[in-house]
Amino acid sequence: MSQADELILLEWYPSPFAARVRIALAEKGLNYESRPEDLTNKSPLLLQMNPVNKQIPVLIHNGRPICESTVIVQYIDEVWNHKSPLFPSDPHQRAHSKFWADYVDKKIFGGGMQLAASKGEVKEAAKKYLIGCFETLEEELGDKPFFGGESFGYVDLVLIPCHSLFYTYESLGNLSMAEECPKIVDWAQRCLQKESVSKSLCDQQKFYAIISEISRSGSAWTSVQKFLDKLDLLQNS
Structure with a gap:
């Protein structure tokens, strides 16, 4: 990054999606300014930089915003391609990585949100669904140390923030x-050996405490239900 480059990350630390961006920036050795957001009172800068979704994370590079965690990570990898490539060079393998990243967003995060928002038989079904999704990922991982093979890559980066949610799932x-x-x-423990990962993730117990607090707030929980509705549309598209 040249001296003229300025990077500002609008984020909420517990967010697994913000964690993805922090990991990518750390992998590339990039310095940036973190600006925490109050999600109940979003800053004018966030509303200006992401007027469509009004969500974190947003990476501002020399005054220009990039939104959505997977889009931001791809942008970082393309702009600073001299160090620690996150995507494979082969086009087919790149497409394969993007497929599994999409799977994580729709199935793992979606299943986890359903588990958090449901009760009784629906919760039990959500539990079985989430476990089944993780088992599918285990099949894809196979005997490889990382999803990309011998080195930490894009799918690993997209999935590892789920580690913060493990205690919540349990x-x-x-x-x-x-x-x-x-x-x-076991895969998560290998990822956590990387400083870029371990320093970027929210503690599991802290994350659970935050989720528990959100679940007691009707207004906050409404946003969770809206997210679930959006996931249903995505999965049926």
């Missing part, structure tokens, strides 16, 4: 990630 779903998804837990 508490809300009455399950054990280590028992149900041992290969994913």
Whole structure:
């Protein structure tokens, strides 16, 4: 990054989506200014830089915004392509990586939100669904240390922020990630050996405490339900 480059990250630290961007920036060795957002009182800058979705994270590069975590990560990898490539060079492998990243967003995060928002038989069904999605990822991982092979890559970066949610999954779903998804837990531990990852993720217990607080707030929980409705549309498209 040249001296003229300015990077500002509008974020909310517990967000797994903001964590993706922090990891990508750390992998590239980029300095940036973090500006935390109050999601109940969004800043004028956030509303200006992301007027469509009004959501974090937003990366502002020399005054120009890039929105949506996966889009931001791809932008970072393309602009600063001299170090720690996140995507494979082969076009087919790149497409394959994007497919699994999309799977994580729709199935893992979507399934986790359904688990958090449901009760009774619906919650039990959501639990089985989420475990099944993780098992599918375990099949894709196979015997490789990382989803990209021998090195940490795009799919790993997109999925690893879910580690912050493991305790939440266990508490809300009455399950054990280590028992149900041992290969994913082992993979996560390998990822956490990277400083770019370990310093970018929210603590599991802290994340659970935040989710518990949100669940007690009717207005905040409404946004969760809207997110679930959006996921249903995506999955049926």
